[in-house]
Amino acid sequence: MTFISRRDLLKAAVVVPVLRPFQPGDRLESLTQPEAQLLDAVVGRLIPSDALGPGAKEAGVTIYIDRALAGALTSSRQAYAGGLAALDRYARSSRGKAFAELPPTDQDSVLIDVETGAATGFSGSSASFFAMVLNHTHQGMFGDPYYGGNRNFAGWDLVRYPGVRTMVTPTDQKTLENQQLKPNHKSAYDYESFTKADPHHGD
Amino acid sequence: MATRLKETDVVIVGLGAAGGVAALPLAQAGLEVVGLEAGTWLTRKDFAPDELRNNVRGWPQSVQKANQEIPTSRPNASSPTGPRGNVHPMQNGVGGTTLHYWAQSWRLNPWDFKVVSETKRRYGASRIPNASTVEDWPFGYEELEPYYDKIEYEVGVSGQAGNVNGAIDPRGNKFEGPRKRGYPMPPLRWTAYIEKMAAAAKSVGWDPFPGPAAINSRSYQNRSACMYHGFCNRGGCHVDAKNSTMVTTIPRAQATGHFKVVTRAHVTTFEVDANGKLSGVNYLTDGVEYFQPAKVVLLASYTYENVRLLLLSKSKAFPNGLSNNHGQVGRHYFSHHQGAPVTALFPFDLNSWYGLPAQGVAVDNFADDNFDHSDVDFIGGGNLWVYSDRRPIGAAGMGTFGLAPAWGPAWKRFIHENADRTNTAYIQKTTLPYQDNYLDLDPTVKDPLGFPVCRITAEFKENERKIAAFTQDKMERWYREAGAIAVQRGPLGGAMGVATHAYGGTRMGDSADSNVVDRWGFSHEAPNLGVLGGSVMGTSGAHNPTLTVQALAWRTAEHLVKNWKNRQS
Numbered sequence: 189m190t191f192i193s194r195r196d197l198l199k200a201a202v203v204v205p206v207l208r209p210f211q212p213g214d215r216l217e218s219l220t221q222p223e224a225q226l227l228d229a230v231v232g233r234l235i236p237s238d239a240l241g242p243g244a245k246e247a248g249v250t251i252y253i254d255r256a257l258a259g260a261l262t263s264s265r266q267a268y269a270g271g272l273a274a275l276d277r278y279a280r281s282s283r284g285k286a287f288a289e290l291p292p293t294d295q296d297s298v299l300i301d302v303e304t305g306a307a308t309g310f311s312g313s314s315a316s317f318f319a320m321v322l323n324h325t326h327q328g329m330f331g332d333p334y335y336g337g338n339r340n341f342a343g344w345d346l347v348r349y350p351g352v353r354t355m356v357t358p359t360d361q362k363t364l365e366n367q368q369l370k371p372n373h374k375s376a377y378d379y380e381s382f383t384k385a386d387p388h389h390g391d
Numbered sequence: 392m393a394t395r396l397k398e399t400d401v402v403i404v405g406l407g408a409a410g411g412v413a414a415l416p417l418a419q420a421g422l423e424v425v426g427l428e429a430g431t432w433l434t435r436k437d438f439a440p441d442e443l444r445n446n447v448r449g450w451p452q453s454v455q456k457a458n459q460e461i462p463t464s465r466p467n468a469s470s471p472t473g474p475r476g477n478v479h480p481m482q483n484g485v486g487g488t489t490l491h492y493w494a495q496s497w498r499l500n501p502w503d504f505k506v507v508s509e510t511k512r513r514y515g516a517s518r519i520p521n522a523s524t525v526e527d528w529p530f531g532y533e534e535l536e537p538y539y540d541k542i543e544y545e546v547g548v549s550g551q552a553g554n555v556n557g558a559i560d561p562r563g564n565k566f567e568g569p570r571k572r573g574y575p576m577p578p579l580r581w582t583a584y585i586e587k588m589a590a591a592a593k594s595v596g597w598d599p600f601p602g603p604a605a606i607n608s609r610s611y612q613n614r615s616a617c618m619y620h621g622f623c624n625r626g627g628c629h630v631d632a633k634n635s636t637m638v639t640t641i642p643r644a645q646a647t648g649h650f651k652v653v654t655r656a657h658v659t660t661f662e663v664d665a666n667g668k669l670s671g672v673n674y675l676t677d678g679v680e681y682f683q684p685a686k687v688v689l690l691a692s693y694t695y696e697n698v699r700l701l702l703l704s705k706s707k708a709f710p711n712g713l714s715n716n717h718g719q720v721g722r723h724y725f726s727h728h729q730g731a732p733v734t735a736l737f738p739f740d741l742n743s744w745y746g747l748p749a750q751g752v753a754v755d756n757f758a759d760d761n762f763d764h765s766d767v768d769f770i771g772g773g774n775l776w777v778y779s780d781r782r783p784i785g786a787a788g789m790g791t792f793g794l795a796p797a798w799g800p801a802w803k804r805f806i807h808e809n810a811d812r813t814n815t816a817y818i819q820k821t822t823l824p825y826q827d828n829y830l831d832l833d834p835t836v837k838d839p840l841g842f843p844v845c846r847i848t849a850e851f852k853e854n855e856r857k858i859a860a861f862t863q864d865k866m867e868r869w870y871r872e873a874g875a876i877a878v879q880r881g882p883l884g885g886a887m888g889v890a891t892h893a894y895g896g897t898r899m900g901d902s903a904d905s906n907v908v909d910r911w912g913f914s915h916e917a918p919n920l921g922v923l924g925g926s927v928m929g930t931s932g933a934h935n936p937t938l939t940v941q942a943l944a945w946r947t948a949e950h951l952v953k954n955w956k957n958r959q960s
Contacts (some may be wrong), residue, residue, distance in 0.1 A: 234798040240807055248936050260448050270440075296799060303797070322798060323788075330783035331443035346803065347810035349744055349783045354629060355618040356745040358580060365583045365742045381629070382439035 209339065210250040218257035218265060223272050224250055229288040230275070231325050233295050235346075242342040243327050252328030252337030259386070264320060271317035274310040275302060282307070334385070335376045341373045352376050393673060393680035395924075399651075400959075402685035404658050404700070407487020409923035410691030412542065412941045413635025413948040414644040420952040423649055425683060426641075427656035427674055428742055429456040430483030433490060433637070438627035443781040445491075445626045449478030449742075456483050456657055460838045462695045464847035469825060472846065473886065475836070480891045481693045485652060486637025488891070489695075489937070490627045493748040494605040494634065496548045497934030498539045500759040501532035501568040506823075506930050508762060510770050518770055520854040523823045524723050526929055529901045529910035532568040538942035540571055543603075546941065547611045547634040547854070549576035550603030562658045564600050564753070566761045576608045579617060579750040580881070584741040584814075588777045589752045591873035597756045601624070602776065604749035605634040605937070614638060623747035624780050658706045659840065661688060661920075667708035669919050675840075686959040687951060689843035691923040691944070694724075694893035695845040698830045698926065701897070701907075703842055714897075714914040718906045721831050721897045723824035726890030727931045728851055731883050733861035733866040734815040735875035736792050741811055746779030753777075757865050758933035759821065769854045771821025773862035775869065776932040777814060786810040792877040814865050820858045822851070822894075822931045828894050849887040859883040892925065892936050899927040899943075909927050912947035921947050 210223065210228050219227065228250040237243035244250075257265045279287040279298050287295060301307040305315035328337030330347065338344060344351065350364060351372035363369045376383055403410040406428040418422045433451065444450045446697045457479040463472040481488045487893055502509055507527045510518050519525065542548070552573035553563025578601035581589070592599035606623075609616045615630040617623075619861050623633065631638045644650040657675045658916040662682065671684035698855050701720045702712035712720055754775040755761055764770060787806055791797065797807035828849035836844050851859075860883055867878045899907030903915035908927055923944045951958055 235803060236800055238803065240803055243803075302421065326784055326787045327443060327447055330787045331447070332441050334441070335443055343787075344607055344783055346807055347783050347786055348740075348807070349786075349810075353620050353745070356620055361580075361582060361619070361742070361745060364745070367740075370834075376439045376441040379439075381436060383436045383439060385439065385444050 202368050209246050209248050210254075216254050219254045219268065223268065224254060226272050226276055226287055227253060227268070227321075229322060231298070233292065233299055234322055234325050234331055239276065241346055242340070244325050246339065247329050247342040248337045248339040249325050249328035252331070252335055253324050255336050256324070256327070261324065265322075267317065267320060270311050271321070274314070274317070275307070278302070278307045332375050332377070333379050341371065345371060354379055392615065393682040395682045395684065398671075398684040398686070399423045400685065401425070401687045401689060402427060402683050403691050404672060404690045405429075405487065405690070405692040405696070406485050406641060406652065407691065407693070408489045408636060408937050409940050409944040410689065411486060411489065411641045412546070413689055413691060413944040414650050415545070416641040416945055416948040416952060417433070418644040418647040418649040421649060422952065422955070424644070424651070425685070426650065426652045427658055427672065427683065428483065428652060428654050429657050430485065430487075431654045432485050433474070433627060435627070435629045438621060438629045440622040440626070440629070442583065442622070442784050445622065446782065447784060449625075450481060451484065457481055457693070457696070460696070460699070460844050462845040462847050462889050463833045463836050464849070464886065464888050464893055466850040468848055472833070473888070476889055480889060483492055484637070485641060485654060486635040489605075489635035490637060491625050492891075492922060492937065493624065493935070495749050495935040496550070496603045496605040496938040498567060498570075499532065499932040499934060499939050500566060500761070502760040503930045503932035504528040504531045506770070513636070513760070514764060514770070518764070520770070520823060520852065522826045523854075524826055524905070525823045526900055526905065527711070528929060529899065535939070535942050535946070536568065536570065538946045539938060541945055542938055542941045544575050546605055546636075546639045547576065547607060548574055548603050548605050548938070549578055549608035550574040551578045551601050553600060562600060564755050564756065565598055568754045574603060576611055577606055578602075579606060579608050579747070580619075581750070581752070582742060582746060582779050584743060585750070585777065585779060586872050588869070590755050592869060595868065595872050597754050597869075599752045599754055599839065602749065602751055602753045603938075606747065606749055607632040607634065611641070617747065617749065617752070619743060619745050619784060621745045621747070621780070623749070657724040658692075658840070659884050660699065661713055663704065663706040663917070665707060667917055669917055687919045687921065689921045689923055689947070694896055694926040695830065695889075697922060697924055698896040699832065699845045702832050709916070714907055714916045714920060715762075716916050717903050718851055719895050719898070719905060721829050723895035723929060724828055724830045724847070724849055725822045725824045725894050725931065726849065726887045727892030727894070727936070728820040728822045728855045728859065728884055729817065729890075729892065730881060731818065731820075731863060732815050732881040733818070733863050733870065734790065734813055735820050735870035736809065736877040736880045737812045737814070737874055738876050739812065739874075741814060743779045743811060743814065748778050748780045751776055751778030754869065755933070759864055767857075767861065769857040769861070770825075771854070771858055772933055773818045773820040773858055775862065775866055776817040776819070778817065779905060781811065783810075789813050790879055792879060794877070814870075816870075818862050818866060819933050819935065820855060821933055822855055822863060824895050824929065825852055847887060847889065851884040851887060856883040892930045894925045894931055894936065897922045897926040898929045900929065911950040912943060913958065921951065
């Protein structure tokens, strides 16, 4: 089964995988507990869970970002430290509560301020912090689950991606065009022929 | 003190698109050839279908030599240099960027060789843009035709001919120059969406056709046909169906017994004697210095590194850099105007998740001089290219056409419905060289060895921006005809950043006053130095450069074989 092979595969990698979303108290590789909890609340608003399926929180985006900040995205670590602290300060000063304690509509209005550059207290524009987090949220939501996000292929199902394949025949393409091609829910590294990437660095 | 190696006949610096091709005719002729490559061998196992690694993080470019030497860039000499990129678009490795390129393998149009004389003849001299340094090539399309043919068969190109010995075939490009025979393989297959776009082009009176690709549409030379799996863009091929030099000309050259590949060889400078003749190449491997003596040196790195290595190699005979006594190294630089995109939103799925950027439909009715320019205020034009290529992270990053915010529940609904409903056309446009667009050495930014990196000073001018606006109009019309419900256009183009299609800097031409290499690709000033790559090209046309680069490389190597006695002294 897919689950078993992924686990066996990831056991051989550097980190023992977390096959569930971030939960407070989980061991982290880069972020602090308060940072991770705040980030988890933020990504949960960027791509919320709803009738269309799981959101970024459930897909493990926070786990993806935490791991990546210890590797390929290490140069962004300071921007997360500063930006997350500024976000929480701004939520308290403008809405009277820590971000994670605000109701979703207030969280969204805070994020709109951050997105548009209207939020104060950031070093540089809050808009660039927002753009960075949104970009990394897309990476975690829609990238290969090998890297800790896109749990249960939630991101790929959301955009109706039929999955990583090593061969797409003319018949497969026709089947896709007839809306009959079933998603195959495989990581690139479920195909044993490929050399494993470093799950932090992707190299 | 560098270790002095045994002298060889020819040393090639860089085993990518150009050097990887040149090795074959040299080795087949029995010359002893050493190829110095900064990267390593990669194999099909290294090419996992992983968007995060390949497209987002830029593997394997991000871990190699070129990435330590990314050029700086500024639009003009009075502007500061802009922010430097994180990933060099080209890669080191045996095969170079042919490992991960799109593999579109076009011939130039005959007009591209005679931009100056044909413009004067048809429209008058006043139509050559001010301050452009464009020249006719020293030869016409007919001279290169046999070499185009050679590469199409040696490397393997799929496609549909449009003009065989003057006989027009409406299934192909009726504007192409006459070819002696068709392609060795039929074109890559089309999807339903590509068929729909082709039909729309026909319905407005244009002439759509499948583009040529160095990708196997069927088994070729005992290698597999393409699997259309969707990770060709910035990825190597997991079944060796992409005809990189790594799987084609390089192993064939090795099989002759006359070609030695040296990997992880970081070339730093050339040695020149008092008479201005090259004696060989200095390189480092793991910090250890080597000197490879050679009778002839072929410089076949990428445009930026070709120019940089020449400028860094100063000697008594060449105080301003090798082959630069006429001050032409770095001049006539331009990068292909590939920007100013047009993106469409359709009310139906395009099913573009699988496929490759070289699989698509082209319209050349507005390229080069294929239409009458009497009533427009520019020369040249653009190739319109619609293709099948999509991956999830890229799809999620699409613009929302003003129909949804960029995040939250409404965005989630939008992306669920529309991730597979957009398409961005690739429009390559004629780009000219100008007096004030050039490459030199950056005065402050250095690589880890302490050598200055290359600096780009260049911007697109009026002619390029007018072509961009004109071709965007045509592209929007095409998309609307096919049923697009929204269309977005990118900006028309300003600064030329670091590019995958970089031309000039060591331009080819008969006059040493305005060109670095002669009509055969050898230096006007140092006769045992040849230069290969887009850096010798003086015009871009409206199509990808690689096939032309490879045809020129074969031609230079063949010339060397035939003139071996003259060229080494």
